[in-house]
Amino acid sequence: MPQTTTTVSLRVNGTPREVPVDNRRTLLDLLREALALTGTKKGCDHGQCGACTVLVDGRRELSCLRLAVSAAGAEVTTIEGVDGGLPEGGRLQDAFTENDALQCGYCTPGQICSALGMLAEADRGWPSVVSADVADDSQLRADLSTEEVRERMSGNLCRCGAYPRIVDAIRQVAGAAESEVAR
Numbered sequence: 001m002p003q004t005t006t007t008v009s010l011r012v013n014g015t016p017r018e019v020p021v022d023n024r025r026t027l028l029d030l031l032r033e034a035l036a037l038t039g040t041k042k043g044c045d046h047g048q049c050g051a052c053t054v055l056v057d058g059r060r061e062l063s064c065l066r067l068a069v070s071a072a073g074a075e076v077t078t079i080e081g082v083d084g085g086l087p088e089g090g091r092l093q094d095a096f097t098e099n100d101a102l103q104c105g106y107c108t109p110g111q112i113c114s115a116l117g118m119l120a121e122a123d124r125g126w127p128s129v130v131s132a133d134v135a136d137d138s139q140l141r142a143d144l145s146t147e148e149v150r151e152r153m154s155g156n157l158c159r160c161g162a163y164p165r166i167v168d169a170i171r172q173v174a175g176a177a178e179s180e181v182a183r
């Protein structure tokens, strides 16, 4: 009889976890159903909305597209862990509140995890499709324009349309001089 369950060892928000999972289960379902970390949201379940974004080994990923078994050995950070585990997690959460960057809040955990990943990508000098010079790897996060943030966050949808304030919140943490968002 084929093996259908695997015990996966991984770290979630700094805590070692060992969880038996169906080989077909996604990381999203493991987080929400096996570990009761329901901050990570299921929106489309098809990789289209960004609601399920978490950090895996420091990079943003759509947890609905990742099989849990493939995350064995990984360090996973969800919205429940960003404040204690990542220096800027708490600052982003505060910035979202200060800038009124949420309405229903459903997309917010994914937005914040994605923003953390995005800022790290900018720190690494990764260009986006709107970067003026893709060969310039010295891009500092403080230079992130409204256009850059919008493009880099375009995988995270917000049905409430809180986009302008989400951009403001992220640029505030990025260190941008002042908001250029036209409301």
Ligand code: FES
Pocket: 041, 042, 043, 044, 045, 046, 047, 048, 049, 050, 051, 052, 053, 062, 063, 064, 065
């Ligand atoms: S639930 Fe994963 S992208 Fe929508």
Ligand code: FES
Pocket: 101, 102, 103, 104, 105, 106, 107, 108, 157, 158, 159, 160, 161, 162
């Ligand atoms: S705040 Fe409601 S979906 Fe974004």
